[in-house]
Amino acid sequence: MAETIAVAEPRSAPAAGPAVPCALELTDVHKSFGATPIIRGVSLAIARGERHAIIGPNGAGKSTLFNLVSGRIAPTRGSIRLDGEEIAGKRAFRIARRGLARSFQVTNIFPRLTVHENIRCGVLWSLGYRYDFLRRVDRLRDANEAADRTLEQIRLTARRDTPAGVLTYAEQRALEIGITVAGGAKLILLDEPTAGMSRHETENAVELIRSVTHDRTLVMVEHDMGVVFDLADRISVLVYGQVIATDVPARIHDDEAVRSAYLGDSDA
Template sequence: MTAALQLKDVCKSFGPANVIEGVSLEVKRGERHAIIGPNGAGKSTLFNLISGLFPSTSGQILLSGRQICGLKPFEINRLGLSRSFQVSNIFANMSVRENVRCAVLWSLGYGHSFWRNIGNLKEVQRKTAEVLDKVGLSDKADVPAVLLTYADQRTLEIAITIAGGADVILLDEPTAGMSHSETNRAIELIEMASEGKTLLIVEHDMGVVFGLSDRISVLVYGEIIATGTPEEIRGDARVREAYLGDEADFAEVTA
């Protein structure tokens, strides 16, 4: 079966600085795959390459077997890949409902149309309401997104991802800055959002990573040094050294 997402010897340089050095990675369909690594490892850069925000210097990136290097972010999105960012990326002055509805419109094939009354698009209204209910934002549907709490803004991003109908979802540190209870709620939303889909996630919270992922890849200085199940990664000496600088017990970090 063709992998949902495949990277083949991907490199990225900024002038003389090599940030990503020959990364090869295969994410299976329906898999929840995490990328972890120390600060500055190149995790967000790798996401930017996959989503088309940065052009790669060399290598191949395949989405369901199709080469996507050189495509623009919106073109990649329309092929079935959606992503979130470390910093909330929403339409701040639009309501929660309007934010979700924008994603729904594109997913149902509606482009720019100045003469179409959105209120008459019953399927758009139904799906928008369905997504808001699923993520628990129905009671905030008419609230301007800028007035949401930080956790609710992150929830709105997940809602937009769901509404877009993408088969491959990239989440960049979705629980960063959240309290313990907010993180638990976010995990539930991520599990719900990725059901039946392929998830690639960058996350610093090891409890989230090891509780959510089917497989984990470890990125260090632009290179993947290990890929495996949570149990395999937890026991890998190279991973312990990358995170702790010695052979200390990585299980304490990932518990």
């Protein structure tokens, strides 16, 4: 069925001159759990403003790669640079403070806080409130307005004061993305943002992702090839812990190695 996919024209990614570091650059990154290698020497350079998709069969190490980049786990060796600065092995909150935000494959929200409070938590650090205990959070105009703007974008304004735990699945997925993008991070990692969604919900999610990542760098793991070919400027194919190809969608689509390793065997 791969033939039926309409391949989007590659968006012109800003040319990364020698003086401008990549938004994200991985150099020979390895990760083993015990004796089992999961990531086996991944190198990847993602330009600023690029929308980059990582695809690959189950168990290829896509989520592990995200966990390494976002600081959930530390790489065994290798270098990970965010805007030219080394972040490999740093704690997640330090990486987040440098402008990297991620979403999760399994919805990861604050169920007992309201939808608005969920988003607001995501903007507090970036607005410089740190561990403030002298101001009322309801009176922080910039934080509340930023949260309301994000709510508007993810179309959850009507659910503003609802506890996040009672939202529908699709709403929680949207909130997940909202928390991720609300803080204005320069680099957004989305882990299977459309997993478990109906076709209609997926279409909405693609529009949402397109609008909230405008002017930012996006890296996403996604199984839905429609979404990938629709959104991505470039695609990397991860198979068994190694990137076997990185290219624009049209060429990935026609790449023999990719087709035999992945696209050909899948029903995508």
